Amino acid sequence: MSDFNLTEANKKLCDFAKIVNKDKIMQNTDKKKLNSNDLKVGVDLGTSSIVLTVLNKDNKIIYGNFAYDNAVRDGIVVNFMDSVMILKSLKEKAEKALGVPLLTAAGAIPPQTGEKSKKIVSNVIEEAGFICTNVIDEPTAAANFLGIKNGTVVDIGGGTTGITIFKNQKIVKVIDEPTGGFHMTLVLGGRYHISNKEAEKLKRNKKKEDEVFMVIRPVVEKMASILTSLGSLVTSPIIVVGGATNFSDFESAFSSVVGESVLKPKYPEFVTPLGIALFDTKK
Structure with a gap:
């Protein structure tokens, strides 16, 4: 097993989760010292939500917020205007909270x-x-957010499973498959004969997690089989991120297929949004 350590990343993720779910702006932020030209913004257009992240010039988190949406499917924007309106609203809320305009932003897409x-x-x-x-x-x-030089990142979102393998900070393999959290929702809907909306609500019910995971475990195992198909290209550590990994038994189920330990950061749904903001570099 690699000596890769998630401690620093987990601290940042916990801080971000706290402000996203409560205060939106990091405590002790001196708004008088904020300069629009120094701020870095990340926009994650996800299948189930849009996340807005703001970092300062030192890459420290100062703001975070999100809004649920249904404008993206399998990693592709399918409702352009809905995405724009949601993002506009998030931008306005952030600017009001920070007291300065947000000028630039970076975005991301599933690989390939x-x-x-x-x-x-x-x-x-x-x-x-x-x-x-x-x-x-x-x-x-x-x-980039996790600081990985060598290893395999499996990003499982609402619509896709993206895998990127790194060696000496260089990408040696990238693949993307159309299976993710939405497919878990479909399986739940079929099992219980309920609508996708009801199935999505059931999937997020922590009190029902054990029951739900038993049903969607085959989807997780399929995701893991995508990784095993890459054979010797896969490098350790293997790190899973993304909102669809938010089950306590996810790592063990994934590991049982790939045949080695798997790491998962805290609040894995926020790893990619924080990483995106790091790429908002001014020309």
């Missing part, structure tokens, strides 16, 4: 979804009032 997908994400960000500085693939954003 093409230039068209990249252009759409860029257009959403621009239409919401930002200058889009970068659009990168999601596992690369996650790896």
